[in-house]
Amino acid sequence: MIDGPERAGDGASRRSFLKRSLALGGAAALAGIGGRRASAAEGGDPAITEVQDWNRYLGDGVDARPYGLPSPYESEVVRRDVPWLTADATSSVNFTPLHELDGIITPNGLCFERHHAGIAEIAPQEHRLMINGLVDRPLVFTMDDLKRFPRENRIYFLECAANTGMEWRGSQLNGCQFTHGMVHCVMYTGTPLRYLLEEAGLKSAGKWLLAEGADASAMTRSIPMEKALDDCLVAWKMNGEALRPEQGYPVRLVVPGWEGNMWVKWLRRLEVGDQPWQQREETSKYTDLLANGEARRFTWAMDVKSVITNPSPQAPITHGRGRTVATGLAWSGNGRIKRVDVSLDGGRNWIEARIDGPSLPMAVHRFYLDFDWDGSELFLQSRAIDEKGFVQPTKDELRAARGENSIYHNNGIQTWWLQKDGALENVEVS
Amino acid sequence: MIDGPERAGDGASRRSFLKRSLALGGAAALAGIGGRRASAAEGGDPAITEVQDWNRYLGDGVDARPYGLPSPYESEVVRRDVPWLTADATSSVNFTPLHELDGIITPNGLCFERHHAGIAEIAPQEHRLMINGLVDRPLVFTMDDLKRFPRENRIYFLECAANTGMEWRGSQLNGCQFTHGMVHCVMYTGTPLRYLLEEAGLKSAGKWLLAEGADASAMTRSIPMEKALDDCLVAWKMNGEALRPEQGYPVRLVVPGWEGNMWVKWLRRLEVGDQPWQQREETSKYTDLLANGEARRFTWAMDVKSVITNPSPQAPITHGRGRTVATGLAWSGNGRIKRVDVSLDGGRNWIEARIDGPSLPMAVHRFYLDFDWDGSELFLQSRAIDEKGFVQPTKDELRAARGENSIYHNNGIQTWWLQKDGALENVEVS
Numbered sequence: 001m002i003d004g005p006e007r008a009g010d011g012a013s014r015r016s017f018l019k020r021s022l023a024l025g026g027a028a029a030l031a032g033i034g035g036r037r038a039s040a041a042e043g044g045d046p047a048i049t050e051v052q053d054w055n056r057y058l059g060d061g062v063d064a065r066p067y068g069l070p071s072p073y074e075s076e077v078v079r080r081d082v083p084w085l086t087a088d089a090t091s092s093v094n095f096t097p098l099h100e101l102d103g104i105i106t107p108n109g110l111c112f113e114r115h116h117a118g119i120a121e122i123a124p125q126e127h128r129l130m131i132n133g134l135v136d137r138p139l140v141f142t143m144d145d146l147k148r149f150p151r152e153n154r155i156y157f158l159e160c161a162a163n164t165g166m167e168w169r170g171s172q173l174n175g176c177q178f179t180h181g182m183v184h185c186v187m188y189t190g191t192p193l194r195y196l197l198e199e200a201g202l203k204s205a206g207k208w209l210l211a212e213g214a215d216a217s218a219m220t221r222s223i224p225m226e227k228a229l230d231d232c233l234v235a236w237k238m239n240g241e242a243l244r245p246e247q248g249y250p251v252r253l254v255v256p257g258w259e260g261n262m263w264v265k266w267l268r269r270l271e272v273g274d275q276p277w278q279q280r281e282e283t284s285k286y287t288d289l290l291a292n293g294e295a296r297r298f299t300w301a302m303d304v305k306s307v308i309t310n311p312s313p314q315a316p317i318t319h320g321r322g323r324t325v326a327t328g329l330a331w332s333g334n335g336r337i338k339r340v341d342v343s344l345d346g347g348r349n350w351i352e353a354r355i356d357g358p359s360l361p362m363a364v365h366r367f368y369l370d371f372d373w374d375g376s377e378l379f380l381q382s383r384a385i386d387e388k389g390f391v392q393p394t395k396d397e398l399r400a401a402r403g404e405n406s407i408y409h410n411n412g413i414q415t416w417w418l419q420k421d422g423a424l425e426n427v428e429v430s
Numbered sequence: 431m432i433d434g435p436e437r438a439g440d441g442a443s444r445r446s447f448l449k450r451s452l453a454l455g456g457a458a459a460l461a462g463i464g465g466r467r468a469s470a471a472e473g474g475d476p477a478i479t480e481v482q483d484w485n486r487y488l489g490d491g492v493d494a495r496p497y498g499l500p501s502p503y504e505s506e507v508v509r510r511d512v513p514w515l516t517a518d519a520t521s522s523v524n525f526t527p528l529h530e531l532d533g534i535i536t537p538n539g540l541c542f543e544r545h546h547a548g549i550a551e552i553a554p555q556e557h558r559l560m561i562n563g564l565v566d567r568p569l570v571f572t573m574d575d576l577k578r579f580p581r582e583n584r585i586y587f588l589e590c591a592a593n594t595g596m597e598w599r600g601s602q603l604n605g606c607q608f609t610h611g612m613v614h615c616v617m618y619t620g621t622p623l624r625y626l627l628e629e630a631g632l633k634s635a636g637k638w639l640l641a642e643g644a645d646a647s648a649m650t651r652s653i654p655m656e657k658a659l660d661d662c663l664v665a666w667k668m669n670g671e672a673l674r675p676e677q678g679y680p681v682r683l684v685v686p687g688w689e690g691n692m693w694v695k696w697l698r699r700l701e702v703g704d705q706p707w708q709q710r711e712e713t714s715k716y717t718d719l720l721a722n723g724e725a726r727r728f729t730w731a732m733d734v735k736s737v738i739t740n741p742s743p744q745a746p747i748t749h750g751r752g753r754t755v756a757t758g759l760a761w762s763g764n765g766r767i768k769r770v771d772v773s774l775d776g777g778r779n780w781i782e783a784r785i786d787g788p789s790l791p792m793a794v795h796r797f798y799l800d801f802d803w804d805g806s807e808l809f810l811q812s813r814a815i816d817e818k819g820f821v822q823p824t825k826d827e828l829r830a831a832r833g834e835n836s837i838y839h840n841n842g843i844q845t846w847w848l849q850k851d852g853a854l855e856n857v858e859v860s
Contacts, residue, residue, distance in 0.1 A: 054551060069497075070497065
């Protein structure tokens with residue numbers, strides 16, 4: 001670390017920093033340490049005046065990595081599964097490292113995975129998509145066929161309905177990667193599903209669509225025709241390049257704002273019918289068993305939700321008191337996020353956060369609260385409000401409405417307990 | 431303003447196309463084959479009725495790849511260098527495979543590279559950014575210090591000034607990856623440069639900024655203070671994750687809309703001065719030698735530009751006549767793209783293309799022309815117009831204005847000759 005007058009951070013030097021900062025305005029007006037006085041300017045700073053290795057030698061050339069990879073220093077920034085969660089990794093999940101990311105785009109290599117029979121590795125030239133059922137002309141499309149239809153590009157979040165599911169029964173996992181990491185957000189390119197259905201010719205009795213995957217689980221979900229004709233895409237690219245294998249290469253369904261299980265990967269068949277199919281994944285799974293024994297079904301749109309990603313249990317504060325950036329993500333299956341509030345005291349007082357970056361319907365929104373941490377313990381929460389007026393509830397409110405049998409559809413407010421040493425824990429407050 | 435949209439769209443062929451398009455509307459109305467009648471529906475299509483391998487076996491589980499990679503079937507989708515272009519790969523370039531991409535986000539693994547002394551592999555904990563020169567308080571920042579300033583997230587294109595440089599002397603390279611692949615577009619996260627300069631306290635004489643890289647070339651460029659205080663970012667993330675090593679890990683300068691050479695990578699120093707430094711990269715390089723012996727200098731903002739990425743020489747039409755998707759990218763250092771026109775006949779007639787996806791200032795825009803190819807030979811061109819009214823010129827217009835000594839700043843209209851067999855070539859038409 002570099003020596004400098006500001007590093008002491010107490011007494012006169014800190015006070016003078018505050019005074020100076022207030023005079024500057026904007027970001028610099030926040031108290032804390034945003035840099036050290038450069039003794040380097042007088043020739044004394046070894047970190048600057050000493051020539052470092054990377055200044056002394058040629059690095060790798062442009063022929064080294066035809067497909068680029070992260071720095072070796074980022075080797076811990078990875079998706080992680082929780083091995084005890086499922087019997088086998090082929091029907092399991094790993095998690096987006098939200099605490100290591102920023103902005104609203106999830107890089108393809110870090111988008112969480114959820115499969116029911118492992119990653120189907122499909123040869124695109126051999127893959128086919130069939131439309132059958134209540135249509136005038138049953139059709140089979142090659143990938144090349146699909147690419148002749150008009151395309152759209154949309155940035156959407158995809159959230160697994162089980163995201164934050166462990167939290168129904170109290171705080172379980174210590175880190176937003178594990179509590180909230182079954183969400184990602186990328187730009188999809190594909191063709192609107194309605195173009196394919198129009199090509200096949202929908203019969204008037206066709207009110208439902210069955211989407212079927214080509215993996216060994218043959219994932220199947222029923223989708224109401226109104227949604228299918230509205231904004232669904234048959235997509236073959238994410239963030240510009242081909243879908244990743246674990247995201248359904250070569251083609252998946254995109255069902256904006258709705259639970260991830262419906263975004264059928266490795267899409268091989270679309271059947272038009274007059275009623276839902278009552279498949280396993282929409283009866284025994286992805287439904288919410290209420291306290292009275294009834295089950296909520298067909299709860300497709302993901303509710304308004306948010307989480308603070310930094311600081312969080314996997315990303316403690318290491319800089320001590322002073323200027324601090326809190327940041328997180330908010331999203332809603334109902335459209336855009338209108339506002340995000342942050343609380344430092346477990347929900348008693350709320351401060352409107354700054355939303356930065358594009359605000360797009362059914363995409364994640366990035367929010368920030370720049371504040372001056374005095375070193376005391378805090379109970380950090382975020383609460384999102386969407387453009388339809390829905391407000392993220394507390395976990396207690398959710399439990400009062402739905403009981404505690406649920407696994408899916410938990411959009412409750414999350415609390416991180418920030419301790420004096422900068423460490424954080426997943427807790428609940430009442 | 432070199433050209434006017436008034437020139438566009440006269441003559442019978444455009445009128446008949448418009449009429450046809452208006453009458454048909456929507457994708458399915460376009461002629462051509464978008465799928466085959468599914469004998470599968472009657473049990474006869476082997477592609478559907480036969481169970482394929484990926485339907486029969488479990489695939490890899492969620493523990494297989496903590497950091498995900500593309501499908502093995504996409505192994506040819508890579509950046510490519512042109513080995514004969516430079517003496518050594520450590521001071522060279524490779525190219526974004528534009529013809530393999532869609533949408534407006536370039537995935538991090540496929541962003542072109544341009545280095546002057548190879549890829550500096552920097553340990554982020556040891557990296558420092560110094561601000562010195564005409565400031566009240568010279569400062570040294572660690573990476574952790576930078577992350578305490580307020581952040582912004584912006585999607586910007588980055589184009590090397592030498593992109594399309596080979597085309598000054600006629601069509602040279604057969605493929606948009608090589609003619610136009612020194613551009614990429616990602617979401618950056620960082621702090622506005624003005625916050626750091628305010629923290630250091632700008633002296634009133636400080637009108638220029640020198641940005642210096644930590645690689646062995648110690649890349650240095652002069653930037654006018656007005657730009658530095660306007661929209662420049664000091665960025666550490668791209669598409670959500672840490673900058674890639676070849677893009678300046680752990681921190682680079684983002685100079686929206688301006689030539690890529692100024693976006694100094696591995697940023698280690700910012701010096702405030704009262705005049706430009708006249709560094710090598712702004713005198714002997716990145717200037718344009720005119721026919722009269724004078725050189726254009728400080729031509730920072732990248733001019734309005736576009737290119738058709740599909741079909742193109744590396745991406746021929748393989749489906750024969752009928753429904754065809756032409757697509758490409760347009761961008762301008764002046765802000766948003768207002769319109770893109772496409773010509774099928776070498777610039778005699780123009781058709782307004784459909785821009786799809788977010789339209790963001792100084793980001794690439796994705797355009798499409800869905801048309802019905804009759805199998806005849808075409809001369810495909812695109813022409814972008816930005817929100818300031820600038821119109822992309824022809825190559826001949828550019829040469830008339832600047833001569834043929836140039837390497838940099840070629841934004842001329844590109845022509846692909848589509849032949850009857852679907853193959854394409856890089857040609858010029860007059």
